[in-house]
Amino acid sequence: MSVDEALVRVLTPQVLAVLVRRGADFAAAEDAVQDALVEALRVWPADPPRDPKGWLVTVAWRRFLDATRADVARRRREDLVDEEPGPVPDVDDTLRLYFLCAHPSLTPSSAVALTLRAVGGLTTRQIARAYLVPEATMAQRISRAKRTVSGVRFDRPADVATVLRVLYLVFNEGYSGDVDLAAEAIRLTRQLAAVVDHPEVAGLLALMLLHHARRDARTASDGSLVTLADQDRGRWDTVMIAEGVVILQAALARDRLGEFQAQAAVAALHADAPRAEETDWVQIVEWYDELVRLTDSPVVRLNRVVAVGEADGPRAGLAALADLDPALPRYPAVAAYLHERDGDGTKAARLYAEAAGRAPTLAERDHLTRQAARLNARSGPT
Known part of the structure; x- marks a missing residue:
C-alpha cells in the first residue's frame, strides 16, 4: 500500500501538538515530526500501523529525545529522556497549535504562514507559491516565527478572537498558485469549530461559507470582476449557502453577538435575495449599525455608507460619507x-x-x- 497523504496531513498537526504539550519547543518538535514522516514513508507501505497517530507520536518523540540527548546546551531537558511516551490519548491537541500560531508576538503575515505550515500541513513551497514569494523567503519567515514561539507557555486563557483573525486573513488571501487558501481557511475553521464551542467560531465559518458560495460568479470569462449586483445568482452554490445560514442561525440563537456573526448576517441577507433589486438593504444597514457598535471600524463605516445609499438613496449615502476620512x-x-x-x-x-x-x-x-x-x-x- 502507499501512504495516505490526506491522513498524514490531518495527523501531522495533531502529532506536533502532542509533542508541544509534552514539553518540546515548537521548532524541535516540528523537526522531530518531519523525521517521523520520512520514516513513515519508508516503513508504512510494507508494514502499515494499526494506530497511525500513535506510531507517529512514538517515533517523533524518540527523535526529539535523541536530539535532546545530543544537544549539550539543553541538559536541563534530560529529566525527560527516560520517560516512555505511553499510549496516546484519543484527544485532539491541535487547538494548542492554533493558539500558538496566533501568538501576539507574531506579525499577522508570520502568524498566517505558521498556521498554514503547522496546522494546515502545507509545505513551505506550497505556502510560498500561494503568496507569490520565493520559497527561501517563506522558509525564513516560517523559521523566524517558529523561533519566536519556541518556549511559549500557556499560563493564561488563549484568545479565540486572535485565532479567528488569523484564519480570516488566510481566507481573504483567496486563491493563487496551487493552493486554494480560501478553501484551506474553511477546512481549518471547521476543524476549530469541532473543538471550540464558541458562537464567533461558528460565525466566522458561516461567513466564509456564504462568501465562498459566490466565488464562481465573481469573475467573467475574461477574468474581469463582476460586482455583486451584476452576478449571475444561478451560479451561487446554494448547498454551501444553506449550510452557512444554518450555522449562523444556531450561533445567533445563543445571543452572544460578535463581529463575525454580524458580518455573516449581512452576507446571508445578500444570499437570500433572488435578485439584487430585492436585497433587504434596510436590514443590512441595521446589521452594519451593530458592526459599528462592536468594532468602530472605519472600513465597516464605509461599507455602511454603501448600504445607506441603497436603503435611503444616494444623497443619504453621500451625507454619511462626508463624516469619513477620504484616505480610507x-x-x-x-x-x-x-x-x-x-x-x-x-x-x-x-x-x-x-x-x-x-x-x-x-x-x-x-x-x-x-x-x-x-x-x-x-x-x-x-
Whole structure:
C-alpha cells in the first residue's frame, strides 16, 4: 500500500501538538515530526500501523529525545529522556497549535504562514507559491516565527478572537498558485469549530461559507470582476449557502453577538435575495449599525455608507460619507458610485479614475478604469 497523504496531513498537526504539550519547543518538535514522516514513508507501505497517530507520536518523540540527548546546551531537558511516551490519548491537541500560531508576538503575515505550515500541513513551497514569494523567503519567515514561539507557555486563557483573525486573513488571501487558501481557511475553521464551542467560531465559518458560495460568479470569462449586483445568482452554490445560514442561525440563537456573526448576517441577507433589486438593504444597514457598535471600524463605516445609499438613496449615502476620512481604502470608489447614482456622471468618472489609481489589485484597478471610461464615453470627449 502507499501512504495516505490526506491522513498524514490531518495527523501531522495533531502529532506536533502532542509533542508541544509534552514539553518540546515548537521548532524541535516540528523537526522531530518531519523525521517521523520520512520514516513513515519508508516503513508504512510494507508494514502499515494499526494506530497511525500513535506510531507517529512514538517515533517523533524518540527523535526529539535523541536530539535532546545530543544537544549539550539543553541538559536541563534530560529529566525527560527516560520517560516512555505511553499510549496516546484519543484527544485532539491541535487547538494548542492554533493558539500558538496566533501568538501576539507574531506579525499577522508570520502568524498566517505558521498556521498554514503547522496546522494546515502545507509545505513551505506550497505556502510560498500561494503568496507569490520565493520559497527561501517563506522558509525564513516560517523559521523566524517558529523561533519566536519556541518556549511559549500557556499560563493564561488563549484568545479565540486572535485565532479567528488569523484564519480570516488566510481566507481573504483567496486563491493563487496551487493552493486554494480560501478553501484551506474553511477546512481549518471547521476543524476549530469541532473543538471550540464558541458562537464567533461558528460565525466566522458561516461567513466564509456564504462568501465562498459566490466565488464562481465573481469573475467573467475574461477574468474581469463582476460586482455583486451584476452576478449571475444561478451560479451561487446554494448547498454551501444553506449550510452557512444554518450555522449562523444556531450561533445567533445563543445571543452572544460578535463581529463575525454580524458580518455573516449581512452576507446571508445578500444570499437570500433572488435578485439584487430585492436585497433587504434596510436590514443590512441595521446589521452594519451593530458592526459599528462592536468594532468602530472605519472600513465597516464605509461599507455602511454603501448600504445607506441603497436603503435611503444616494444623497443619504453621500451625507454619511462626508463624516469619513477620504484616505480610507476604496473611499473614492464608494464616492464615485454614489455620485453616479445621484446623476453626476462627470464627477463620478473622475472619482472612478482616482479609485483605480489607488486600487489594491490589478483586477480591481481594471474594473474601476472601465467604469471611468464608460462614463467618459457617455459624456463625450473632454
